[in-house]
Amino acid sequence: MSSAIGGPLPEAAAAVDKRVTDVIRAAIIRGEYAPNQRLIEADLSAAFSASRATVRTALLELAGEGLVERLPNRGSRVRAISVDEAIEILEVRIGVEGLCAAKTAASISDDDAAALERLRARMIESVAEGDLVEYSRLHLSLDNRIRELSHHATAADVLARLHAQSVRHQFKLSSRPQRAKVSVLEHAAIIDAVVARNPDAAERAVRSHLLSVIEALREVSAAESEAPAT
Structure with missing residues (x-):
């Protein structure tokens, strides 16, 4: 479903963002991504059939939860928790x-x-x-x-x-x-x-x-x- 100007409705976009965030979170929790492993937006975008913007939103959300670290000019990585x-x-x-x-x-x-x-x-x-x-x-x-x-x-x-x-x-x-x-x-x-x-x-x-x-x-x-x- 799209809005009058042709883009996805805000509700639909939010649902996609949440799905990608949930999937990446679950993968980190299960250990599929190791502590300190780089999380490359292009790779995640391809793996989860999501846009780079959606992946970026997910990584920002997970950084807020303390699961991901955002590195200046270097992207993101899984936060190591001792x-x-x-x-x-x-x-x-x-x-x-x-x-x-x-x-x-x-x-x-x-x-x-x-x-x-x-x-x-x-x-x-x-x-x-x-x-x-x-x-x-x-x-x-x-x-x-x-x-x-x-x-x-x-x-x-x-x-x-x-x-x-x-x-x-x-x-x-x-x-x-x-x-x-x-x-x-x-x-x-x-x-x-x-x-x-x-x-x-x-x-x-x-x-x-x-x-x-x-x-x-x-x-x-x-x-x-x-x-x-x-």
């Missing part, structure tokens, strides 16, 4: 995500509670079947849904930015079968507390989960630093 920085972000997320979980528990409807219980079952099933890619997708879906159901716009905005920056490290952890078996039980505990409409328990469950993630990141980082060079 384990120490990821841990600091997780420490901040403890308070804000706990708030969202508590708000959700205090006001959740029966229909939304039932939907969370179905999501809980699918998460457990995905780990049991060894489908860790699906588990990672569902776990991100849970995080997003609790933010939405909290109806706390400021907290949701803060978390959207913090989550994008630390989730790459969490995605890496989720690909480890033993960690996923621990993580899924922690997520189930969050859902149980929210569905039980117990704000205090929901906040505690979030705190317990994110402290567990921090400890796991420290362990993985220590193991990788001690591994002999190949």
